[in-house]
Amino acid sequence: MEHTASCRERASSTCLTHVYRCLQSGLCPSHSAAEVAGVIFSRSLGGEDRQRAPAGYCHDNSLELTYISLTLVEKIISSLTSSLTSHSLPPPVALFCAEIVSVLFQDMDLMSQLVHQFHAEDQLLSHLTAKSGSTWVFYHLLKSGTVCPVWEQMCVQAFHNSTPGTELDACLWSLTEVLKRLLKGAHQEILWKLLAVFDSSLSVLCSKFIPEERREEFTHSRLSGTTFCLLLDLLEVLTASSLICGADVCFKSQRLTHIHSSALLTTISCSSQYFVKKRVLLLLKKAVLQKAGEDWALGEVLLSGLKYERFNSDMSMLSRSVLIAVAADWLQSVQVESASFFGGTRHIGGDEGQKPDCVMLSGVSLLLLKSMELHIQTAGGTAGVDGATEVYGYLQSLCGFLKKNRVELMEVTHPCCWVSLLFGEQDDDMMEASKALLSIFLHHRLSGLEESAELEAACASGCNPHCHFLLLLQSISFDHSILLDFLISTETCFLEYFVRYLKYLRADWQGFKAACGKVSVSDCHLSLQNSRPDSGAGDLCELTYKGEPEQVGFSLCVQPTDSPVETISMAAGIHLVEYSSSDESDPENMDCQDAPGTSVCDNGRFSASDVKQKISGPPIIKQQYESSHPPGLLSQSNSAHERTPEGSSSLTGHMSCPATAPLSGQVTCETSVSAVLCLSQLREVVTRLQTKKLFPYNPSSLIKLLEQVQDCFQQTHLSHFNE
Incomplete structure (x- = not known):
């Protein structure tokens, strides 16, 4: 045998x-x-x-x-x-x-x-049967438009019983997989049929494992971490499906993340498993950003103009849950462990320092900021002084939470630096945070306080929009081509943020000038370490800003390249588009790319000749520039250009290196000139691309705003010069 x-x-x-x-x-x-x-x-x-x-x-x-x-x-x-x-x-x-x-x-x-083997003790066997069964269910749905009755009965029974084990795991995974495939394929009618079948049982399941009442007695403690994460995956798919409802009726199961948001927040503070805390936080973050399913769904599937009838109330419910929790000191109970690496996690002792989990820090921060923004949008009306005080109280609580868990945030003297330090490596989150802070500031600045007092309060709470924009420009070394990358990219909300900020900048130029002084002399350490695409990994450019009460110094450390003539641009990096590669582009006038043989910028200042060449109205700016700088600095700046090797050209926007650090007032002027020059270069490039019909959308309004900002700069400096 x-x-x-x-x-x-x-x-x-x-x-x-x-x-x-x-x-x-x-x-x-x-x-x-x-x-x-x-x-x-x-x-x-x-x-x-x-x-x-x-x-x-x-x-x-x-x-x-x-x-x-x-x-x-x-x-x-x-x-x-x-x-x-x-x-x-x-x-x-x-x-x-x-x-x-x-x-x-x-x-x-x-x-x-197959469904009989969902409960197999062998986890691999249970998973493979669920995988095969899900494939058949999806195929059967496409062919006949009906749900497989055997599979439906098994899953509904498992959800109602809510008994932890391999059977529940297999059913959770199987339903999630089928829903994902329907979302990816944009099979909306079939999706509604499937959701109608499981709507009641899913509500029962979540009510048992994520109860709305008596949250101190979480029954999900009976669940393994794997099972609870499978439930979170299902909640994300259900939330993603609600984004394509349009004007159609939305099932209760699609709103479970919002309905149970308060209990999910408690899970973050009460769960004994750190990875469960993180997964719950990421789910809530995606929900508040309306980005559930972005990792696997097709982009166009989740872009729906119309929202379901109760969408605004659900988002309001989510934002209120977050704000109520923060008011009740929820941030103090959020655990932040050491940053993870390929070998797991570790705690570093002694003088080595401890790197915190930035995913948790940025997730908590963005969840709170977007909740505040949503609360403003859904509350209606304008807030008074008490409302502004409450908002700044939330921001102060957030700053305290960040300082407690990230040591370097305690070392900066200017609170607005926290956005760049926390989100510097995640462009999409940084833009979302900046947009939310801008909305918060613009809403509560109508509270009746004096403008100077409001700006001081905003800086104290780290939410001055002028500071955030200037720090963004500093972090990209005032490189307009990177802003252009942001404008044509669909991965961030930069366009929406940028347009709204330019409108505010146009109306508050004095606040911008004040912010230039604050950012320039702040003790904000920002470093850029980029490798050139065409050079070895050791060719790094590091820019560090170090401030003292009365002066600011700039240092640039560059390792030599293969060619002694070549220098490294501070903005060396890979752009989304090679603007000079198009046949219709004008190579002579295209300033988007940094070229070999250009002079290295060693400080935060443009040369007067650069300003004259690149900003309209050159006599005004040049005279103002010269009037605010000693002749020695200008001569040193010009001599730096004269020493440029033969055959190389001075790159517009690069900074010359004085022997001594400029005074704070001079740095303020330098910062504003650098910022406006960057915006002016951006306007020229966008205009050129629009003329050649190479820009992906109509930028006319954006170009007009950039022109108006440039006019504000010229008028302000002209009046100052005349005085």
């Missing part, structure tokens, strides 16, 4: 391997469809040899054959599914696969056997 079982296993393995390889190659196997279906069925779940064999006999081989069979089932159904739209399979192979599926799921009722 042992010899017979061994022979059958070898024959089955040979058959299954042959069929899989043929499908990979797009060929039709030599076996008949009925024969292959019989082998798959016997080896996947109903194998008689396994039942006849002595206990423990060839267990490993038999289990491996089961894994292979289930994998082949998934491969066959997936090939059929893709051929429904793309006709990727040759007709003979497609017919062969369809015959196998018909025999397995209609004649042999394989689906009943």
